[in-house]
Amino acid sequence: MQINIDGINFDAPEGFTVIEAANFLGIRIPTLCYQEGLSPWGGCRLCIVEIGMADKTKLVTSCTYPVEEGLRVRTTSERIVNARKLILELLISQCPTSKKLQDLASEIGLNRVRFHPKWENCIYCGLCIRMCNEQMMAEAIGFSNRGREIKIDTPFQENSEVCRKCGGCIYVCPACTLRCDGPRPENLLCGGCSNYQPLSC
Ligand code: SF4
Ligand code: SF4
Ligand code: FES
Known part of the structure; x- marks a missing residue:
């Protein structure tokens, strides 16, 4: 090809x-x-x-x-960079304490977040579920509920008997592996440990 x-x-x-x-x-x-x-x-x-x-x-x-x-x-x-910034704005408003999101904001030159913060701990990317299903073959977790009530959980929210406690789900999670303690209240961004140059358009 x-x-x-x-x-x-x-x-x-x-x-x-x-x-x-x-x-x-x-x-x-x-x-x-x-x-x-x-x-x-x-x-x-x-x-x-x-x-x-x-x-x-x-x-x-x-x-x-x-x-x-x-x-x-x-x-x-330019079209891509602007669209990426909007997507990242929405994600950071959902989960401002994710270091991965804060690093990405620095990388692509995002300098404002206009949306109201939700201070959640998850961006519902599903990586943890796929890691558990496809690499650990455990199928211990999944999405539960829909819309605003959506969350990651075990079946019936009970302690899982099939979870291997391998930590794979945490390892791949962009929201729980590393936390950022410094998002500024006025724009939800930190940039304290940014080492990146913005992508050129
Ligand atoms: S710790 Fe449990 S839930 Fe997480 S990936 Fe491993 S088996 Fe799945
Ligand atoms: S990997 Fe982390 S951010 Fe993604 S759905 Fe799972 S818990 Fe949420
Ligand atoms: S849609 Fe491609 S990385 Fe998320």
Whole structure:
């Protein structure tokens, strides 16, 4: 499959997704619900890229979009960066104490969050569930409830007899592994340990 990512021609194997091709070329695309070795879910949309040419372009999630012959991909257009910032704004308003989210905010140059904070501990990316199901083969946790009541839980909210206490779910979680204690009340951002340069548009 001959594709072009950010001007680089690449002969991608059939079955590759766009993010796999980008990773192979060393092109960084920010992600939250994608983890190598786990099935892609396409939930957070942070990994969006722009495909197509001229006025026929569209945004797709690179972790789920399969490569196809002649595909042209841009990973850092102004449209992408603006969309990523909005997505991240919403996620940070949900979970301002996630260091991973704060680091991503620094990386993409997000400097304001306009939405009311919810101070939750989860962004519902589903990584913990896929880790438990697909790598630990335990199926100990899952989504329960819907809409605003959604949460990650064990069946019937009871202590699990199948959980192996392996910690895999915590290891992959973008909200519980490392906490950020410094989000400023006025814009919910911290930036205290930011070491990143914003992506160029
Ligand atoms: S600690 Fe339990 S719930 Fe978490 S991944 Fe391991 S088996 Fe699954
Ligand atoms: S607990 Fe963590 S890994 Fe699981 S859905 Fe929430 S943010 Fe994602
Ligand atoms: S990383 Fe692709 S949608 Fe979340």
